[in-house]
Amino acid sequence: MDSLWIKNSGKSKKDFPVLDQDLDTEAVVIGAGIAGILTAYHLVKQGIKVVVLEGNTVGSGTTSHTTAKITACHGLIYDRLLHQAGKKLAGCHAIANQKAILAYRDLIDSEQIDCGFEMLPCYLYTTGDTTALEAEYKAAASFGLPVSMVTSTELPFPVTGAIRYEDQAQFHPLQFLWQLASHLNIYEHTMATKVKKNTVYTSSGFQVHARHIIAATHYPFKNMPGLYFTRMHQERSYALAISGPPALSGMYVNTSKNGCTFRSYGDYLIIGGGNHRSGENNQGGYYDRLRAEVRRLYPEAREQFHWSAQDCITLDGLPYIGRYSIFTPDLYLATGFQEWGMTSSMVAARLLTDLIIGQPNDCHDLYLPKRFDELFEFGNFANEIGHAVRGLIGRKAKKNALKIENLENGQGGVVEKDGELLGAYRDDEGNVSLVHLRCPHLGCTLSWNPDEKSWDCPCHGTRLDCKGNIISNPAIEDLNHTEKHFS
DSSP states (O other), X not given: OOOHHHHTOTTOOOOOOOOOSOEEEEEXXXXXXXXXXXXXXXXXXXXXXXXXXXSSOTTOSGGGGSOOEXXXXXXXXXXXXXXXXXXXXXXXXXXXXXXXXXXXXXXHHHHTOOSOOEEEEEEEEESSOOHHHHHHHHHHHHTTOOEEEESOOSSSSOOSEEEEEEEEEEOOHHHHHHHHHTTSOEESSOOEEEEETTEEEETTSOEEEEEEEEEOSSSOSOOTTTOGGGTXXXXXXXXXXXXXXXXXXXXXXXXXXXXXXXXEETTEEEEEEEEEETTOOSSOOHHHHHHHHHHHHOTTOEEEEEEEEEEEEESSSSOEEEEEETTEEEEEEEEOOTTOHXXXXXXXXXXXXXXXXXXXXXXXXXXXXXXXXXXXXHHHHHHHHHHHHHHHHOHHHHHTOBOGGGOOTTEXXXXXXXXXXXXEEEOTXXXXXXXXXXXXXXXXXXXXXXXXXXXXXXXXXXXXXXXXXEEESSOXXXXXXXXXXXX
């Protein structure tokens, strides 16, 4: 289902042309989500000639499926960073995110963007033991973040404690993005398929030559160099927008990965949660769990929208922002924003702009993409490799294979046909679509997601619809479905 933002975006969207000629420019940004558009905007403000390439339409990816909280409240992160990176670098992350909120405020004011922007507090709450929360508060306070400890909130259930972050914000992400994009030179439906030296090759058959190339494609589509597929995975989360409950005066984030987030937008309350690694949702039911929570907390509420999002998770919990690799000095990237893409996108745009114009940035070393602390990250690195190996083997697929005739309408799963394992989906009219199970990215075995009716890769998070058409990267080539059956 489309998100609240898509359904309530108004008419501020401008259509952009498909690239129909070779271009020479100073900088090209690949990806017209919030990170790409913010980066392009900042570069233009520095007098740099910029072209933006978008494979679909502006804001059609992760940006349109966020809960759109602009906050430095990123869960239990600052105490961990304090011990792992030291006070200077950990503090740099905290202050960079707080400054990003104010940068949004100033940009929205200067460009007169109407996007429902509000400054309000964000609460990191727990309903259990407060030991970790108290340590987080001390760390956040030591960096100068505007925090205080409270023991009660406006949520419809008791909390044992919460950190209140002042001067945070929320907005309508697509209204913001589309108005900002109207100032830029953008080409839609122009997929970047390859980057070689200072040239971007596109699906339209034309090339863009640039001194600087910035990959803001959510997940890097260029595997070598960089090997980002060994240093990240993707996770899905789910959201409901309901009507009926009173508006909240703040945003809320749970310390537990299994907890819920809350924020209001107009007449709607948005509740998010249900995180899991992409490709690991064979049983489904994540929307139903959120619905059960809504019935418990707001029995009179009515569901209006539901949607899901996908986030890149790095080994150490910090984004990769900077030069793609030591071998590609003119290629940059911004990825691995966890669930905090709104704030991290502004941080990335400012840092990348500083790099390109030669301006020092205190957070350069913290987000350096080539960083790799063996003592800290080896366990996470081994875990990513283990997932990739299991995905390549695909033993579960064979074990859980069904017979095509046993598929019910609206059901998908792995079937065996003529000795080959295939993915199958029977639609509501009884038509069956078959797809190959090898992910077109690096060949891992795809898994059926019944909540989204999609084929998801458990290794790197590529998603395809029931007919093998790409929904989200890193794959850039569709997985052609083999044939249809009618029964």
